[in-house]
Amino acid sequence: MAAGTAPPSGTRDFLPEDVRRREYVIGIIKRVYEGYGYEPLETPAFENLETLLGKYGDEGNKLIFKILRRGEHEATGQADLALRYDLTVPLARVVAHHQAKLPRLFKRYQIQPVWRADRPAKGRFREFYQCDVDALGSPSPLVEAELCAAISDAMVKLGFSDFTIRLNHRQLLTAVLNSVGIAEELHGSALVAVDKLDKIGPEGVGVEMASRGIAAGAAASLLARFKQTAEGDTTPFQALDPHGTAAYANLASILALADGTSARGRIRLDASLARGLSYYTGAIMEVNVPDLAGSLGGGGRYDNLVGMFSGQQIPACGFSLGLERILVVMTDRGMFPPSLATTPADVMVATFDQSGAPHAVRLAGGLRAAGLRVLVYPDPDKIGKQIKYADGRGIPFVAILGDDELKAGTVTVKDLKAQAQQTYSQADAGAAILEALKRRG
């Protein structure tokens, strides 16, 4: 066994069947996004390191794939470039840079790979695709509502019926933490613990908070508030500081607007949702399905990010679906349509010896012109072996060009499934095969 043929850990080769599945999912998502007026954008695989540093939080900084300086500076081991870590920060850079060329309200989608120096696990890779949608230039809660609607549409079109979109707000979270007396510098720690509420339960979160130095009293009253909200009681959100009150009102607007969209009934206010990225400033969202521990995607509002590049604040909000997370669940559940298990060609042209090759190539051209996908078998193998190859690939028809056919200007078309064959003039074969394919459906 030759060593080292596997791709690097956390990356994958996509074989034809994989690519078809990926393109199927991407196609659905893209059409949904375009239905909301989002426009396509692509950005480079790598960015200047400074562009990315300091945008994702401490954890994120560590996971950035850095590219060493080249040339005479190589020996220093220093990095000046980095593979992009997400699609949001590059978007903010693009908007800051091309501001004059872009519309005041810029709605864009972007489906490209990103890289993280993470440890691979199920549904987690070091190279993976994100399917982002973002709207820049508007602070309106309508933006959040439509993002949730677009995500819901995409999920439904992919065949999901059991997803939920969790919704929370960074400033609401801050206000709640303040209200129970957790010091500002412990907010980050508290959020990490709170984020695990649905995973490890209130007792687990209590233990975790204690280990992070949060007073037992504050932890208890925080948990009590989350318990109330989980039961649908919104009183914990009433007596908050002005920021908290505004944040709660903002979420209420989003929910009200989303109620008139396909996201109706899918959104759940969840005060324990935290999310890792540090650039979020307002509403935060996450899509989940019950049978996957992590999320299928997430997003939120980041009104300060563009300003970090241009100095001019532009309100922005977006959502990102993780392509491989979706693929993992869809594969586990067998959600792909059977039509994806397709064949590379409708017909294969077989010949008996090298002298038949020019005729085979010419016949194939004619068949393609008739609208068929045609594979020409290139080697003068025994006819049985050629047919076996076609059958193994699921190619339904074999066009046989032997001495007899060449002499008569005909071609014998074998229908592998029907185990029948018929001879046509070379001019009529294409139409006959098309007809047979159509009959079959």
Place this chain on the structure above:
RNA sequence: GUGGGUGUAGCUCAGGGGUAGAGCGCCUGACUGUGGCUCAGGAAGUCGCGGGUUCGAGACCCGUCACCCACCCCA
């Protein structure tokens, strides 16, 4: 980063100190212009890598690497 599991033929895996195995796939033939079924034959492995124990190591011991699972964190 922590804990556990697994590395043997292209693939899935058996073998737990004494000649390297099976199924599937692949190749050849029976069938010299016709696939699936059947039969006969064939190719294919430094048993992840390095060391150790032993007369003898896929097997036992130590180390190491890779992959998988669960944590951590995330899409």
